Amino acid sequence: SAVISQKPSRDICQRGTSLTIQCQVDSQVTMMFWYRQQPGQSLTLIATANQGSEATYESGFVIDKFPISRPNLTFSTLTVSNMSPEDSSIYLCSVARVQGPPYEQYFGPGTRLTVT
Amino acid sequence: AQKVTQAQTEISVVEKEDVTLDCVYETRDTTYYLFWYKQPPSGELVFLIRRNSFDEQNEISGRYSWNFQKSTSSFNFTITASQVVDSAVYFCALSVIGSSNTGKLIFGQGTTLQVKP
Numbered sequence: 540s541a542v543i544s545q546k547p548s549r550d551i552c553q554r555g556t557s558l559t560i561q562c563q564v565d566s567q568v569t570m571m572f573w574y575r576q577q578p579g580q581s582l583t584l585i586a587t588a589n590q591g592s593e594a595t596y597e598s599g600f601v602i603d604k605f606p607i608s609r610p611n612l613t614f615s616t617l618t619v620s621n622m623s624p625e626d627s628s629i630y631l632c633s634v635a636r637v638q639g640p641p642y643e644q645y646f647g648p649g650t651r652l653t654v655t
Numbered sequence: 656a657q658k659v660t661q662a663q664t665e666i667s668v669v670e671k672e673d674v675t676l677d678c679v680y681e682t683r684d685t686t687y688y689l690f691w692y693k694q695p696p697s698g699e700l701v702f703l704i705r706r707n708s709f710d711e712q713n714e715i716s717g718r719y720s721w722n723f724q725k726s727t728s729s730f731n732f733t734i735t736a737s738q739v740v741d742s743a744v745y746f747c748a749l750s751v752i753g754s755s756n757t758g759k760l761i762f763g764q765g766t767t768l769q770v771k772p
């Protein structure tokens with residue numbers, strides 16, 4: 540497994556503002572992902588954070604709304620831009636040590652975001 | 656299309672009862688991986704188990720056991736002698752192998768388990 544930390548753990552933001560969430564891993568990992576969990580819902584993959592290149596976004600998610608950086612093998616950020624109340628969710632980062640089977644992912648503690 | 660269905664939205668049991676959480680998946684891939692995660696009230700997702708499509712052996716870990724049946728596309732999870740600390744949301748997930756050999760997890764809707772003392 541890996542020790543994953545996220546900052547902030549929670550925040551309350553006003554609509555129209557942006558928030559950057561940080562994900563730090565205690566050792567180098569190959570894959571990093573960002574998920575969203577809306578209230579009472581399941582997890583949905585936002586994007587795969589690629590080191591040194593643009594993130595790979597899933598259908599329904601765009602870079603202008605959720606810009607992602609990954610400058611090295613242990614750190615990534617997700618920004619939620621121009622927020623609206625619909626962005627209120629838990630945002631989780633996950634990591635996988637290898638880019639192949641068994642595709643096991645470990646998750647950070649999550650960032651609880653409330654947009655008012 | 657790949658899909659994971661957890662038909663049980665909420666389950667409530669009394670401590671020491673056994674409980675089974677159902678998971679049914681859909682995929683056309685012949686190689687795939689299945690997972691169970693636990694999300695306690697604190698919110699973090701805890702990895703419980705991984706299974707690949709070629710290994711149908713059931714697995715037991717303490718009070719936890721898993722029953723994988725390819726014939727019915729099911730990967731059910733049983734907690735024996737449940738405890739209050741087992742109260743959480745449990746997610747079943749399927750790994751979809753992308754074009755770059757990256758594993759994307761498709762999650763079920765989750766089952767909320769409440770264990771009453």
